[in-house]
Amino acid sequence: MIKNICCIGAGYVGGPTMAVIALKNPNIKVSVVDINAERIAAWNTNELPVYEPGLLEVVKQARGRNLFFSTEIEGSIREADMIFISVNTPTKTFGVGKGRAADLRFVELCARQIASVATTNKIVVEKSTLPVRTAQAIKTILSETGNHAKFQVLSNPEFLAEGTAVDDLMNPDRVLIGGDQTPEGLKAIEELTAVYASWVPRERIIQTRLWSSELTKLTANAFLAQRISSINSISALCEVTGADVDEVAFAIGADTRIGAKFLKSSVGFGGSCFQKDILNLVYLCEFFGLPDVAKYWEQVILLNDYQKRRFAMNIIQTLFNTVSGKKIAMLGWAFKKDTNDTRESAAIYVSDHLLNDMANIWVYDPKVPEKSIYADIDYLETRSSEKNKELLTVTHDPYEACKNAHAIAVVTEWDEFRSYDWQKIYDNMMKPAFIFDGRNLLDHKKLMEIGFKVKAIGKSY
Numbered sequence: 001m002i003k004n005i006c007c008i009g010a011g012y013v014g015g016p017t018m019a020v021i022a023l024k025n026p027n028i029k030v031s032v033v034d035i036n037a038e039r040i041a042a043w044n045t046n047e048l049p050v051y052e053p054g055l056l057e058v059v060k061q062a063r064g065r066n067l068f069f070s071t072e073i074e075g076s077i078r079e080a081d082m083i084f085i086s087v088n089t090p091t092k093t094f095g096v097g098k099g100r101a102a103d104l105r106f107v108e109l110c111a112r113q114i115a116s117v118a119t120t121n122k123i124v125v126e127k128s129t130l131p132v133r134t135a136q137a138i139k140t141i142l143s144e145t146g147n148h149a150k151f152q153v154l155s156n157p158e159f160l161a162e163g164t165a166v167d168d169l170m171n172p173d174r175v176l177i178g179g180d181q182t183p184e185g186l187k188a189i190e191e192l193t194a195v196y197a198s199w200v201p202r203e204r205i206i207q208t209r210l211w212s213s214e215l216t217k218l219t220a221n222a223f224l225a226q227r228i229s230s231i232n233s234i235s236a237l238c239e240v241t242g243a244d245v246d247e248v249a250f251a252i253g254a255d256t257r258i259g260a261k262f263l264k265s266s267v268g269f270g271g272s273c274f275q276k277d278i279l280n281l282v283y284l285c286e287f288f289g290l291p292d293v294a295k296y297w298e299q300v301i302l303l304n305d306y307q308k309r310r311f312a313m314n315i316i317q318t319l320f321n322t323v324s325g326k327k328i329a330m331l332g333w334a335f336k337k338d339t340n341d342t343r344e345s346a347a348i349y350v351s352d353h354l355l356n357d358m359a360n361i362w363v364y365d366p367k368v369p370e371k372s373i374y375a376d377i378d379y380l381e382t383r384s385s386e387k388n389k390e391l392l393t394v395t396h397d398p399y400e401a402c403k404n405a406h407a408i409a410v411v412t413e414w415d416e417f418r419s420y421d422w423q424k425i426y427d428n429m430m431k432p433a434f435i436f437d438g439r440n441l442l443d444h445k446k447l448m449e450i451g452f453k454v455k456a457i458g459k460s461y
């Protein structure tokens with residue numbers, strides 16, 4: 001029976017996942033370790049580095065009891081009988097597979113560190129999202145320890161969604177565990193199954209081969225993103241034909257074969273996973289000599305880029321073909337509501353297009369700190385950091401963001417935007433006052449009654 005778990009990587013996945021495992025398994029000591037000392041320090045305060053509804057309550061219950069956050073990586077590895085690897089696996093930005101393949105150097109480093117430190121047998125669990133057959137590389141590295149410790153490698157991809165991470169972890173649709181189909185592999189699968197079975201019904205714990213589990217995570221994200229790109233492609237057609245994308249989505253979603261979820265048209269999906277995982281899938285297909293399959297999935301990304309570009313171009317064209325010197329209020333910067341994560345957020349790319357046309361952007365987001373917003377836009381290296389500071393302002397007051405603006409762009413679906421005093425905002429804007437609703441979040445009829453000119457995804461008013 002597992003008594004001691006170590007998780008390498010205290011990010012959006014490692015932190016919340018381990019907090020729930022610790023909460024539900026008071027007899028297991030769970031240590032979450034990271035090289036980022038600042039992040040670990042924050043996990044030990046009530047200002048957690050990750051914002052998720054309900055997370056602080058979970059952490060507070062388990063922290064100091066059987067949940068620990070530290071930078072003691074080697075000691076925690078040595079003590080543990082099960083080690084989760086939950087480090088980041090970004091898209092490669094250089095060399096072979098640049099722009100597509102997953103950068104596995106952090107995962108490889110973890111495997112090497114485990115190999116060099118471990119003196120007893122361990123189960124190593126891939127929690128990070130990885131290309132299919134990564135476990136083979138991990139096994140090879142682990143087999144070279146020279147100190148007789150034996151390892152079983154499992155794949156246990158995480159399906160939580162940011163913004164609902166705690167609910168997703170508490171009540172998952174399924175938990176997936178893949179492992180070798182040998183007696184030792186099956187035993188390891190059972191050990192991890194027992195950890196989850198403390199709160200997840202057994203029938204929701206799916207056990208598979210290692211490669212099926214690794215590939216399932218990439219496939220699940222590709223299917224989810226594909227639904228968004230599919231409805232977004234239809235949104236463009238709605239705008240030119242007079243059909244309404246929300247009505248179309250509702251009506252097709254009523255078909256139980258299609259289902260209603262993930263059919264919300266928007267300015268485009270963001271987040272750290274969808275794009276990265278599909279690019280990874282595309283790369284794998286090319287690597288294994290399947291160019292037609294690669295092209296099929298790549299189109300999901302291309303359509304998403306098109307949607308962000310289309311939204312920005314619509315703003316520029318509607319504002320009489322130029323936004324130069326015009327104030328544009330951007331409501332939202334996070335890639336979706338209820339998270340402070342901005343990775344691959346549509347807001348970044350929409351802003352970049354508008355800044356190219358010399359717009360003055362004022363950003364308001366309820367959770368994203370100013371320094372992340374500047375870091376995101378500087379990261380694109382489209383213009384100097386000084387120029388970005390000159391053209392883009394971050395404010396803590398949405399009314400200030402909108403004051404004297406020519407247009408408002410809604411890019412994140414934060415609930416609070418609905419309850420603003422829209423009459424007051426309208427009164428203080430330049431006329432004609434435009435709203436570009438990239439999420440179809442607001443009550444358009446009411447806004448038009450006030451006097452706003454509304455442009456929204458998949459609508460033709």
Ligand SMILES: NC(=O)c1ccc[n+]([C@@H]2O[C@H](COP(=O)([O-])OP(=O)(O)OC[C@H]3O[C@@H](n4cnc5c(N)ncnc54)[C@H](O)[C@@H]3O)[C@@H](O)[C@H]2O)c1
Nearest residue numbers: 009010011012013034035036086087088089106128129158
């Ligand atoms: N964010 C999500 O919603 C989500 C959902 C499912 C799966 N995933 C996958 O989970 C993995 C982690 O994602 P995340 O969002 O938590 O990333 P993250 O960037 O928030 O966290 C990763 C952490 O790993 C740490 N780290 C990197 N190398 C290390 C090392 N050698 N030793 C110790 N710590 C190290 C980093 O300092 C960082 O704090 C990725 O593979 C991602 O694709 C993410």
